[in-house]
Amino acid sequence: MTSFTLSFDRIGTKDHARVGGKCASLGEMTQAGVAVPTGFAVTTDAYLAMFDETGLRGEIETQLASTTFDDVVSLERSAQAIQIRFRSHKMPPEVEAALRADYNAMGDDLPVAVRSSATAEDLPDASFAGQQDTYLWVVGADAVVEHVRDCWASLFTARAMKYRHNNNLGQIDVLMSVAVQKMVNAQTAGVAMTLDPLTGDRTRIVIDASYGLGELVVSGIVTPDNYTVEKVLMEVIDRKIFDKHVELVPDVIAATTVEREVGADRRQAQCLTDAQIIAVAQLAKALERQNKCPQDVEWAFDADMPEGENLVALQSRPETVWSQNPVEPAKTSFSTGMMGMVGALNNPVGSKK
Amino acid sequence: MDATTPMFPSAYDLKAPAGAEGWEDLYPYYLKFQPALREKEDQKFWFCDSQHWPNPFKPFDTLTVEFAVKCLGQYNTRHYLVPPANGVDYRIHNGYVYMSPIGVPPEKIEARIPQFMERAGHYFQNWPTLLENWHKKVKANIDEMEAIEFEKLPDVVPMAWVKDGVGLDNTTALTENYDRMIQLIYRTWQYHFEFLNLGYAAYLDFFGFMKEQFPTIPDQAIAKMVQGHDSDLFRPDDELKKLARLAVELGVAGALKKGSAEEALAAVNVLENGKKWVAAWEAAKDPWFNYTTGNGFYSTDKYWNENLDIPMGYLRDYVARVQAGETIERPMEALHAERDRIASEYQEMMSPEAAEAFQGKLGLARTVYPYVEDHNFYIEHWSMGVFWKKMRALSKLLHEEGFWPTEDGMFYLDRNEVRDVIFDYGNAWATGGDWAGPAYWPEEIARRKGIIDALATQAPQPALNNPPEVITEPFTIMLWGITSDSIKNWIGSDDDSGDMVGMAASPGAVEGIARVIRSPEHLNEIQQGEILVAPVTAPSWAPVFGKIQATVTDIGGMMSHAAIVCREYGLPAVTGTGSASSKIKSGDRIRVDGNTGKVTILS
Numbered sequence: 001m002t003s004f005t006l007s008f009d010r011i012g013t014k015d016h017a018r019v020g021g022k023c024a025s026l027g028e029m030t031q032a033g034v035a036v037p038t039g040f041a042v043t044t045d046a047y048l049a050m051f052d053e054t055g056l057r058g059e060i061e062t063q064l065a066s067t068t069f070d071d072v073v074s075l076e077r078s079a080q081a082i083q084i085r086f087r088s089h090k091m092p093p094e095v096e097a098a099l100r101a102d103y104n105a106m107g108d109d110l111p112v113a114v115r116s117s118a119t120a121e122d123l124p125d126a127s128f129a130g131q132q133d134t135y136l137w138v139v140g141a142d143a144v145v146e147h148v149r150d151c152w153a154s155l156f157t158a159r160a161m162k163y164r165h166n167n168n169l170g171q172i173d174v175l176m177s178v179a180v181q182k183m184v185n186a187q188t189a190g191v192a193m194t195l196d197p198l199t200g201d202r203t204r205i206v207i208d209a210s211y212g213l214g215e216l217v218v219s220g221i222v223t224p225d226n227y228t229v230e231k232v233l234m235e236v237i238d239r240k241i242f243d244k245h246v247e248l249v250p251d252v253i254a255a256t257t258v259e260r261e262v263g264a265d266r267r268q269a270q271c272l273t274d275a276q277i278i279a280v281a282q283l284a285k286a287l288e289r290q291n292k293c294p295q296d297v298e299w300a301f302d303a304d305m306p307e308g309e310n311l312v313a314l315q316s317r318p319e320t321v322w323s324q325n326p327v328e329p330a331k332t333s334f335s336t337g338m339m340g341m342v343g344a345l346n347n348p349v350g351s352k353k
Numbered sequence: 354m355d356a357t358t359p360m361f362p363s364a365y366d367l368k369a370p371a372g373a374e375g376w377e378d379l380y381p382y383y384l385k386f387q388p389a390l391r392e393k394e395d396q397k398f399w400f401c402d403s404q405h406w407p408n409p410f411k412p413f414d415t416l417t418v419e420f421a422v423k424c425l426g427q428y429n430t431r432h433y434l435v436p437p438a439n440g441v442d443y444r445i446h447n448g449y450v451y452m453s454p455i456g457v458p459p460e461k462i463e464a465r466i467p468q469f470m471e472r473a474g475h476y477f478q479n480w481p482t483l484l485e486n487w488h489k490k491v492k493a494n495i496d497e498m499e500a501i502e503f504e505k506l507p508d509v510v511p512m513a514w515v516k517d518g519v520g521l522d523n524t525t526a527l528t529e530n531y532d533r534m535i536q537l538i539y540r541t542w543q544y545h546f547e548f549l550n551l552g553y554a555a556y557l558d559f560f561g562f563m564k565e566q567f568p569t570i571p572d573q574a575i576a577k578m579v580q581g582h583d584s585d586l587f588r589p590d591d592e593l594k595k596l597a598r599l600a601v602e603l604g605v606a607g608a609l610k611k612g613s614a615e616e617a618l619a620a621v622n623v624l625e626n627g628k629k630w631v632a633a634w635e636a637a638k639d640p641w642f643n644y645t646t647g648n649g650f651y652s653t654d655k656y657w658n659e660n661l662d663i664p665m666g667y668l669r670d671y672v673a674r675v676q677a678g679e680t681i682e683r684p685m686e687a688l689h690a691e692r693d694r695i696a697s698e699y700q701e702m703m704s705p706e707a708a709e710a711f712q713g714k715l716g717l718a719r720t721v722y723p724y725v726e727d728h729n730f731y732i733e734h735w736s737m738g739v740f741w742k743k744m745r746a747l748s749k750l751l752h753e754e755g756f757w758p759t760e761d762g763m764f765y766l767d768r769n770e771v772r773d774v775i776f777d778y779g780n781a782w783a784t785g786g787d788w789a790g791p792a793y794w795p796e797e798i799a800r801r802k803g804i805i806d807a808l809a810t811q812a813p814q815p816a817l818n819n820p821p822e823v824i825t826e827p828f829t830i831m832l833w834g835i836t837s838d839s840i841k842n843w844i845g846s847d848d849d850s851g852d853m854v855g856m857a858a859s860p861g862a863v864e865g866i867a868r869v870i871r872s873p874e875h876l877n878e879i880q881q882g883e884i885l886v887a888p889v890t891a892p893s894w895a896p897v898f899g900k901i902q903a904t905v906t907d908i909g910g911m912m913s914h915a916a917i918v919c920r921e922y923g924l925p926a927v928t929g930t931g932s933a934s935s936k937i938k939s940g941d942r943i944r945v946d947g948n949t950g951k952v953t954i955l956s
Contacts, residue, residue, distance in 0.1 A: 202702050204569065230570075230860075230948070232699055233574050233695070331704075332704070334706065338473070340562070341554050341557075342466055342470070343558070345558075347561075348557055
């Protein structure tokens with residue numbers, strides 16, 4: 001056991017800085033008993049080892065010294081150069097050995113997702129998270145090693161560098177963790193918010209769902225079905241069904257994912273059953289309780305697992321829009337007792353439009 | 354629709370169906386739209402209360418609407434001075450009753466507030482002790498009604514009366530007992546509303562607060578937070594469940610299965626443990642079998658204790674389910690826990706200030722709400738059961754004395770005509786001549802029966818004239834579930850699509866086979882797993898709620914009995930669809946969504 005990797009079920013609170021936000025959340029969910037695909041974090045220690053033991057740090061510092069950040073061409077050229085430097089170094093042997101050992105322990109050539117897990121210091125703005133790469137359906141230890149390195153390199157895209165520059169964040173001090181997680185063979189997947197994103201209504205859970213992996217929902221390529229669940233009664237109160245023309249599915253032979261057109265019979269159908277909608281809502285509600293604030297949850301139904309056990313959480317993070325801006329200033333005084341009743345009688349709620 | 358055409362017809366343009374001409378003679382003048390008042394009456398919005406009175410009135414039975422609605426009004430108008438609301442005006446037209454709430458002129462509302470605070474405030478502050486007293490008053494009336502017997506006039510006044518110098522004859526008791534029965538039930542109907550309007554007011558306050566906190570909260574979620582589960586209204590059904598389990602435990606279930614209730618009881622009674630079970634059955638009867646399959650508002654209502662085959666039928670269903678290993682008892686602890694879970698989860702989403710106000714309002718609503726459910730057993734079931742039993746006995750007596758050819762003839766007379774008949778009977782008995790009634794009433798009753806049968810061939814209009822722009826009258830909204838939106842549904846109710854929209858009254862969504870039930874006599878046709886579709890249901894249909902998947906009604910709001918029972922039994926319900934029982938046919942496959950209020954005919 002090295003400090004370079006950490007299985008999701010062993011991530012403790014003290015490890016959060018080393019594993020980044022996504023892995024910390026996967027760790028918390030795993031330990032709270034939420035169904036999460038198994039996996040491990042490649043910690044920032046591994047990234048630092050790469051940085052310091054291969055001479056990469058010096059190379060990058062040199063490159064940065066000659067970068068004009070306000071010059072798009074210079075910035076882009078610099079970013080390219082740094083990424084090439086990342087790929088031209090082999091991982092330190094003890095890091096690579098740890099990574100291969102943990103991957104192999106998950107199963108023989110198990111398809112996994114390799115995702116960046118940003119550290120808080122680096123990414124105060126959640127919307128920035130998407131700038132780091134995600135690789136789906138990665139198979140074999142060699143490919144995993146390669147994609148972990150690619151994730152690290154993605155810290156130095158031109159956009160990420162520019163962002164840090166504009167926000168006075170150090171370029172060289174940022175750290176990155178990577179999640180290696182069993183790939184879900186998603187029948188359906190999507191996002192659940194534990195409030196109504198249009199109104200901030202916290203009594204509702206709003207679910208976007210479509211066929212295949214959830215990436216097409218998140219990226220907006222497909223218009224997902226949109227379901228609304230009443231959070232306390234746990235009842236479906238609205239179902240909007242859309243034309244879901246395409247789905248992201250694994251191409252097992254090519255060891256990658258492909259976009260495939262959805263057959264006419266399924267496109268216009270409600271992609272989740274009511275029971276599945278409620279199961280997703282319950283998952284999101286549990287995660288909201290656990291995290292004590294409204295959540296934005298990525299979930300999937302795994303086609304390889306039995307009905308009733310096939311719902312998994314892929315990510316849960318705090319909802320950032322409404323949580324920061326309350327719907328309206330909270331009213332602090334209420335008429336109670338007899339005056340409350342007089343008010344209610346004089347202005348009964350059913351009379352309001 | 355152009356601006357000059359009213360949304361609903363005028364009563365003055367609504368003709369009686371063929372064969373019902375002259376129906377106006379059946380009802381007293383103050384219950385009818387008077388031609389001289391047309392201009393004034395057409396300005397008002399009237400809605401048909403077919404929720405409580407779905408069938409045309411026999412003349413005697415109008416006392417139920419008269420006493421109920423008059424007494425509702427007195428508490429708003431004269432006892433508590435509810436600031437914005439007086440009572441509800443009502444008229445009978447073509448046999449059905451139409452209601453029109455009377456608001457308080459805006460400039461007079463403010464002056465009523467201090468009065469309301471003191472008067473209603475006194476009740477809220479002293480609720481438990483006043484309610485305890487209410488139970489005593491209602492029970493005393495029941496006891497007095499039970500003690501009243503109508504006896505045929507004897508050949509001669511008893512010797513003892515002569516010797517004691519009583520100086521009165523047997524007609525005295527007959528006359529006074531009849532008047533006393535009417536007085537007692539009139540008093541009982543006053544008691545009915547002594548607490549009810551206040552219960553609704555407190556609920557409305559809580560309801561409004563929740564809607565302000567959570568504008569999208571389902572009405573049914575609010576109802577679930579205050580609903581009691583150990584209400585006396587459900588006690589008769591619970592008693593049957595207990596008896597079913599006891600029968601299985603005592604090994605007498607087999608003997609219960611055959612024949613009439615009387616035969617089954619006799620068969621059980623000879624078994625070793627049978628006497629113990631029969632004793633339990635007898636104990637449950639008083640008072641819990643004072644329970645009607647209707648709603649207490651009709652002389653034709655069938656009460657369990659006079660029709661033991663009805664509870665016996667339900668009991669047999671329960672016995673079969675106990676024997677199949679099912680749990681038929683309601684999980685009270687789980688229901689209470691669920692009620693508290695719902696309340697606490699909403700509270701968690703509130704600010705601390707709102708949470709404090711919530712606690713106060715929820716507490717009051719939970720204190721007063723049980724009355725909203727419980728009273729129904731004590732008044733509509735128990736008191737009215739005793740009243741109708743005594744009235745049927747009087748009708749039978751007069752039938753046997755030749756006044757009418759059938760036992761129920763008296764109900765074709767209004768309550769004041771019955772006084773005349775009693776006088777006619779006593780008068781001729783005294784003079785030694787013949788009473789005039791037998792020569793007059795059989796033909797007149799036949800005529801009236803023809804009219805009422807003809808009236809029943811025509812469904813009532815949902816409403817008359819134009820509704821106000823917004824319905825603001827609180828009790829109309831609460832009791833009848835009438836809002837500006839629900840009125841729109843009535844108008845849209847004659848489109849031909851398979852979709853209907855009503856009130857989302859109890860949560861859940863299911864698909865299944867529909868069974869349309871128009872009267873309680875057909876309740877036994879319901880098969881396991883079907884969806885009950887009915888114009889209106891009564892709480893006493895509860896025993897079939899264990900068999901069905903969902904309920905759809907034409908009439909009724911969030912607080913209608915169907916809605917209350919469905920929430921109690923955890924079944925999806927859509928109420929107030931306007932037309933489901935005529936659009937849906939038994940055997941149709943339908944989808945009922947108690948979350949959205951939508952009902953769809955699938956095939």
